[in-house]
Each structure stands twice: as C-alpha cells, then as structure tokens.
Amino acid sequence: AETKKILDKNIKVTATCVRVPVFVGHSESINIEFEEFLDEHEARDILRESPGIMVIDKREDGGYITPIECVGDYATYISRIRQDSTIDNGINLWCVSDNLRKGAALNAVQIAELLGSRHLKKG
Known part of the structure; x- marks a missing residue:
C-alpha cells in the first residue's frame, strides 16, 4: 500500500514481509518489470552510479550483503x-x-533537500 501511495496508485506490486532476528535493518527481495528489456549488467552499472546506493554483488558464497553488515551506515545496499x-x-x-x-x-530530510534544491533552481 505504501508503494502505491508514494509512486502510483496503479502500480502492480506484490510484497512479502519476513521477520528475521535482527535488531536493526530492513531487507527486501525486489522483482521489477520494466516496459523494455534491461540487462542485469546495465542495471548493475546504473545502480553503482546512483547516489546513496552501494552495490555488493559477487557471484560467490557470501557475495551479498546482509542486514547485520549494513548497521550504522546511511547507504542502501543492493x-x-x-x-x-x-x-x-x-x-x-x-x-x-x-x-x-x-x-x-x-x-524525509533527503526528500526535503531535493525539493528545496529544485525549487531554488527554478527561482
């Protein structure tokens, strides 16, 4: 319901919430369908260039990040x-x-900063 409120009331989203024994952290398995084909390598490159995103994506055991490893960091890990x-x-x-x-x-602070910078650029 939150995604529909934030992005688009017509967006098709299915979500599963899983409670795991961690003190801090959110984890999501995300499936995205695009209008056109997007190669996983291109998606990885786009995400690596995105502000606030850290890509940890090795094709080996333990080559992904867990909620425990992101504690204390401001980044979102993919x-x-x-x-x-x-x-x-x-x-x-x-x-x-x-x-x-x-x-x-x-x-909320980051959204306010983004909106403020856009508003200041227009004025």
Whole structure:
C-alpha cells in the first residue's frame, strides 16, 4: 500500500514481509518489470552510479550483503542483481539498509533537500 501511495496508485506490486532476528535493518527481495528489456549488467552499472546506493554483488558464497553488515551506515545496499526469467523485462535484486539510519527521518530530510534544491533552481 505504501508503494502505491508514494509512486502510483496503479502500480502492480506484490510484497512479502519476513521477520528475521535482527535488531536493526530492513531487507527486501525486489522483482521489477520494466516496459523494455534491461540487462542485469546495465542495471548493475546504473545502480553503482546512483547516489546513496552501494552495490555488493559477487557471484560467490557470501557475495551479498546482509542486514547485520549494513548497521550504522546511511547507504542502501543492493546485491544479487539478476534477470527475472518469470516475467518479460524483469530484474530481481536484494536490498538491505539500516532502518534507523536510512529510514523515515533521513529519507524525509533527503526528500526535503531535493525539493528545496529544485525549487531554488527554478527561482
């Protein structure tokens, strides 16, 4: 419901919440379907260039980040980027962040800064 409120009321989203024994952190397995094909390597490159995103995506045991490893950091970590073979033009990825650092409060400040900078540029 939150995604629909934030992005678009018509967006198709399915989510699963899993409670795991960690003190801090959010984790999400994300499946995205695009209008056009996006290669996983291109998606990885785009994410690496995105502000606030750290890509940790090695094709080996332990080559992805867990909620425990992101504690105390402001970044959002993306791992396990791969094609989703169950849908057309799909990408799967794993996302974790410290919800106390990169949670509602910091996001609100960052959104306010972004809106402020856009408004100041127009004026």
